[in-house]
Each structure stands twice: as structure tokens, then as C-alpha cells.
Amino acid sequence: MDAIYTRQSVDKKDSISIETQIELCKREVTGASYKIYQDKGYSGSNTNRPDFQAMLRDIRNGLVNRVIVYRLDRMSRSLLDFANLIDLLDQYHTSFVSTQEKFDTGTPMGRAMLSITMVFAQLERETIQLRIRDNYYARGEKGMYLGGPPPYGFQKAETRKDGKRFKYLEPIDTEAEVIRQMYEMYGNSLYTLGEVARALNDNGYQTHTGKEWSGSKVGLSLKNPVYVRSDIRIYQYYKNKGCQITSEPDLFMGTNGCYLYGRRKGNERKYSTFAEHVLSLAPSEGFIDAELFLKCQRRLDGNMQLDNSAWGQLTWLTGLIKCAHCGYAAVPKSSNGGRYYYLYCSGRAMHCCDVATNLGQSKDVEAAVEQRIFQIVRKYGTIPVEQHRKISLEANRLKAQIQHCRNQIDKLIDMALDSDGVTGTYLNERMEELDKRKTKLESRLAEAEAGDTAVTEKQMDSFLQDWPKLDVRHKNELARMFIDHIDVSKEEITIFWKHNFGEGELPL
Incomplete structure (x- = not known):
């Protein structure tokens, strides 16, 4: 029996339909009987597809002589999964035919060409994924909101920039006040995450989906930098965590929030590192002070928890x-x-x-x-809080300038390592100038912080x-x-x- 396998993840104008795939595969049928296996709405990134698994069972039971597909990627987009499939077909003396690539694994040349094609198919897939990811983050650098439901305290708004639609986050005043209460309770009192959630529920506040708050939902909100008035301390906090920051440090002036993009690994209970994350300044203003935000981060990071010994x-x-x-x-x-x-x-x-x-x-x-x-x-x-705020703004400005000098020095060091003698001399002179400027800025910062003794x-x-x-x-x-x-x-x-x-x- 010949097995015709077809797959289509989503209906698109430029994608070939299940029906068309079947008609093309029928032209390759040589035996008197065939069976059609079709998975509609399933991705080729894995093999967890009902009809695909049914076909594998029939192969193991010796019912299939040949597998016919429209193209290789209908079977799988993973080189490892495809290699395992070919091993299974060889084990049960089943050949494989692709109508478009014209491969027949019944011949040695067909098997060799199939392996080479799958290597390049996976390379193309990974290159496309990388290009999509880079474009995704590039849009975030421009201040665009990159999709998904908006965080509590914001709603999605739309405008046009350079002739293109531009989505961004717009604060909701009533919800922003709930977020302020959340940060105050966790940062300036002894509430646990669960106790903060219970207090919000007791006051009748609900999430965007109309559900009650939980400790985990409160924790996610407390971790989101979209709420914070981002100053240089926020820049340094995420920089120290290994985060890739697309905005220059001197732009962190204590006004705007931040977009944080990336995926946490499933086995990580805490955000101990942001090595695979990207941080960009958002166009929307924050409404949580940086000091209160960082205080909450220290508790969430576990730095303020008592030893359980x-x-x-x-x-x-x-x-x-x-x-x-x-x-x-x-x-x-x-x-x-x-x-x-x-x-x-x-x-x-x-x-x-x-x-x-x-x-x-x-x-x-x-x-x-x-x-x-x-x-x-x-x-x-x-001590008046306003006096503390003025001193903090000046200190933040100086810290941003110091960080900018450090970044410039690091770039010059990398350039000097690959330069010739003459160019290296000029680079060293420039590094000395930057280092002197950094020293002066650090001296002014020390003077500013010497007068900053305020606690809220x-x-x-x-x-x-x-x-x-x-x-x-x-x-x-x-x-x-x-x-x-x-x-x-x-x-x-x-x-x-x-x-x-x-x-x-x-x-x-």
C-alpha cells in the first residue's frame, strides 16, 4: 500500500491546499491501493500530529510500501525528526517519494540527495527565524508595542508614523492607581505576594480578564519594567543581569517605562538572568519611581529573604x-x-x-x-522628599554620562585590538580623554550623593x-x-x- 501524507498549518492565499497536495501525490501512486493521511492546522516543527502518528503505526505494522508527500517540509521541519523518520522507513523497508524534489529513497543517490536537501532546509528555516526575531526586536527599538494583550494598567492605542501604523501602550488612570498600590504594599511594607493579591481582591480589583489576582500575577506585574520611570539605575540593573539594551544610557532620564522582550526558560522559577532578553525604552511614561521598583526587584530576586536554616x-x-x-x-x-x-x-x-x-x-x-x-x-x-528627588535627578544624569563614557571606552578598546600602530595611538589618546572625563564625572557624582541622605x-x-x-x-x-x-x-x-x-x- 502507498501512503499519501499531507499537511497544512494554516489557510493562506499563497499556500497549497490539502486537496491539491493529494491530487499531486496521486500521480506518483504505482500500486493498486493507497491511503491518505492528512493533518490540517498542525505545525511541522514537531511530530505530534494525529494522522502522522497513525501513518507511523501502519508503517510499523508492515502495511506501507511507500510514503508519498508533496514536499519534504510537509513531513517535518526538524532535521533530527526527519532523520529519525528515514531510519524508521529503512528499518521497515519503506521508500520515500517527494513529488516536487523528485527524491526516491529506493536508490542510493536519492537517499544522499535527500540528506543534503534536509540540511539546507533546516538552515533556511533557522535563518528565517533569526531574521523574523531581529525584525521583531527592531520594531521594539522604535517604540512599537510588539503584540499580545497589554499589561494591566495600559491599553493598546494606534497612531501613524512615517506612513505606517504604530501601536503603543496608553496608561489607564484607574488601573495605574492599582499598580501604584501594588508596588507600595510590596516595596514599602511587609506584605507577601499572596497578601498583596488578597488585599487587591478584597478591594474589588480584578485583572483584565475579570479574574481575581493571585500571587503569581502580582509577581509578574512587579517584574514588568513598563511601569517604572527608568533612570540610569534601571539601565544598570538590567545590564548587570546580562540583558541586551538597545537604548543609550543617557536616554534613561527617569521618565519613560521600558519594554522587556524575551522568553524565560521553563525550568527557571526566578528571573536570575536576562541574558536572552532585550530592553528598549517605551514611548509611554512610567508611573513607578525607580527606587521603589528596584526595592521590589531585590525582594523578588531573593536578596531580602531570611535564611531558612x-x-x-x-x-x-x-x-x-x-x-x-x-x-x-x-x-x-x-x-x-x-x-x-x-x-x-x-x-x-x-x-x-x-x-x-x-x-x-x-x-x-x-x-x-x-x-x-x-x-x-x-x-x-x-527630610523633605522633594529635596531628595532633586538630588537624585542630578545623580542620575551624572551616572548616565559615566555609563556612556564606559561604553565608549569599551568600543575603543575593541577597535584598538584590531588596529595598526598609528590608528592605535589615536585611539589610546581618545581613551585617555574619555577616562579623564569619566573621573571628573565620578567626582561630581560623589559630591552629589554625599548630600543625598533621604529615605522616604x-x-x-x-x-x-x-x-x-x-x-x-x-x-x-x-x-x-x-x-x-x-x-x-x-x-x-x-x-x-x-x-x-x-x-x-x-x-x-
Whole structure:
């Protein structure tokens, strides 16, 4: 029996129909009987097609002498899948005929030409995919919205640019306010993703599809940079994550949101890297401050989560306290049946520290740090937010210029490696000029940031109002908003702040 196989993924004006394929294949039938297998609406990227699988079963049962197709790509667009199919046909002494390429695997030359053709067919397919992807991202660089349902807080709008239709995102004021509440709850309080979702549902807010919010949906919204007023910190955050950024750093001036394109691997629970993603500035303005956006990213990245080990539940200083002598973590260990906990350097076990005694009781260190935190809160809690915003804008402008200098220097280094002696001399001179400019900009940035000691009033209020009733985990999260790390020795405690409060040395 001859088997005629036909496939058509979608109906198009320029695509050949199932019926036409069948008529062309019938001309190659030589036996008295044939059977038609047809898969309409199925892609050739894989072999999960009902009639294709039925044909394979008939081949294995010895019912098929020849397989006839209109073209090779009707069978499969994957070289590996096609190679496996040819192996199966050889195993059951079944030949293969293509009406257009005129291949007959009943001959050695036919088999050789078939293999060569499939290699070039896959190369063509992959080249087309690459060209489509590049064109897709190029449209994103121009500010076009590249399709799919709009994110919550936006609706699709259309205009014309250079004679072409241009789709972009337009904010919806009522939904934008819900997004603001979402970021505030997660970034400036102790809500978990699930608790944020429940709060939104309790207030009657629904997603675009009319469904309730869930923790995962909230997390996706918090990860979307389309909402953020993108400044140089946003540029650096995604650059450090390995993201390809199409917009120049000096365009990140704290106004527009960003489009992030790319596909996360299915086995990744978190966005730990953006190596295969592209970031472009969007034409729409953002409505979430960069600082609040990054604060949410740090929580989502896991940087602000408490250690789940046993000693992680013993002190809210977990992950913050380090031995002042060697820099290794200081960990609490119990004494007298667990009544008292003393801090010991973890570096001793690896022979990296020679501190023979403990670093003091953990409760005493907690009390000293807590006292210093509250001094900071009361001292800086009344700084006007507007003053902080002006300083931040100037710092952002300087950071953008510094990043631009770095990018230019990197390009010149690559050019110098491939240049001759004369050209290399000019490139080196240009690099020296850029390096001097970068040094001056960094000096001005240091001066600007020296005056930037503001933390939002809501953060301060969180300490004053919530601290007494917080558990260990939540105290740790709140403390991490302010403290980078704490060096502890038998004689003193030194707090290294994330903001420009200065180092506080507290005697034990």
C-alpha cells in the first residue's frame, strides 16, 4: 500500500491546499491501493500530529510500501525528526517519494540527495527565524508595542508614523492607581505576594480578564519594567543581569517605562538572568519611581529573604552581621541549654580567622543596633522628599554620562585590538580623554550623593509603627532596607548603611 501524507498549518492565499497536495501525490501512486493521511492546522516543527502518528503505526505494522508527500517540509521541519523518520522507513523497508524534489529513497543517490536537501532546509528555516526575531526586536527599538494583550494598567492605542501604523501602550488612570498600590504594599511594607493579591481582591480589583489576582500575577506585574520611570539605575540593573539594551544610557532620564522582550526558560522559577532578553525604552511614561521598583526587584530576586536554616530564626540580624576581623558571617550558638546565644565567627571552622572567643551575646548586639537604627530614623525622618528627588535627578544624569563614557571606552578598546600602530595611538589618546572625563564625572557624582541622605518618610514610619510587633523574619526584611552589613568585634559594632548616614560605631 502507498501512503499519501499531507499537511497544512494554516489557510493562506499563497499556500497549497490539502486537496491539491493529494491530487499531486496521486500521480506518483504505482500500486493498486493507497491511503491518505492528512493533518490540517498542525505545525511541522514537531511530530505530534494525529494522522502522522497513525501513518507511523501502519508503517510499523508492515502495511506501507511507500510514503508519498508533496514536499519534504510537509513531513517535518526538524532535521533530527526527519532523520529519525528515514531510519524508521529503512528499518521497515519503506521508500520515500517527494513529488516536487523528485527524491526516491529506493536508490542510493536519492537517499544522499535527500540528506543534503534536509540540511539546507533546516538552515533556511533557522535563518528565517533569526531574521523574523531581529525584525521583531527592531520594531521594539522604535517604540512599537510588539503584540499580545497589554499589561494591566495600559491599553493598546494606534497612531501613524512615517506612513505606517504604530501601536503603543496608553496608561489607564484607574488601573495605574492599582499598580501604584501594588508596588507600595510590596516595596514599602511587609506584605507577601499572596497578601498583596488578597488585599487587591478584597478591594474589588480584578485583572483584565475579570479574574481575581493571585500571587503569581502580582509577581509578574512587579517584574514588568513598563511601569517604572527608568533612570540610569534601571539601565544598570538590567545590564548587570546580562540583558541586551538597545537604548543609550543617557536616554534613561527617569521618565519613560521600558519594554522587556524575551522568553524565560521553563525550568527557571526566578528571573536570575536576562541574558536572552532585550530592553528598549517605551514611548509611554512610567508611573513607578525607580527606587521603589528596584526595592521590589531585590525582594523578588531573593536578596531580602531570611535564611531558612536553624540559626536564621534566632536573630533578625541574620545575613547582616559579619566578623570584623575576617569578614565571614557571625552566627549565634546556644549556651546553657539554649537560654543565651553568643555570636561566633564562621571563618574559624575553615581556618580563616584566629578569633578564639565569642563576639558577644546576640541579644546585646540586637539591642545596640536597634537603638542606633531608631536614632537614624528619628534624625532623618523629616527630610523633605522633594529635596531628595532633586538630588537624585542630578545623580542620575551624572551616572548616565559615566555609563556612556564606559561604553565608549569599551568600543575603543575593541577597535584598538584590531588596529595598526598609528590608528592605535589615536585611539589610546581618545581613551585617555574619555577616562579623564569619566573621573571628573565620578567626582561630581560623589559630591552629589554625599548630600543625598533621604529615605522616604513611609520607610521611616514603618520602623516607628511596626517594629515592636514584628517577628524575626519581618524585622530582618525591614532592617535590610537601611543596613548593608554590620561588622562585629568584642570591642565595637560598626554599621555600614545603604544610605549616606555614615558609619555608626557602638561600644558593647
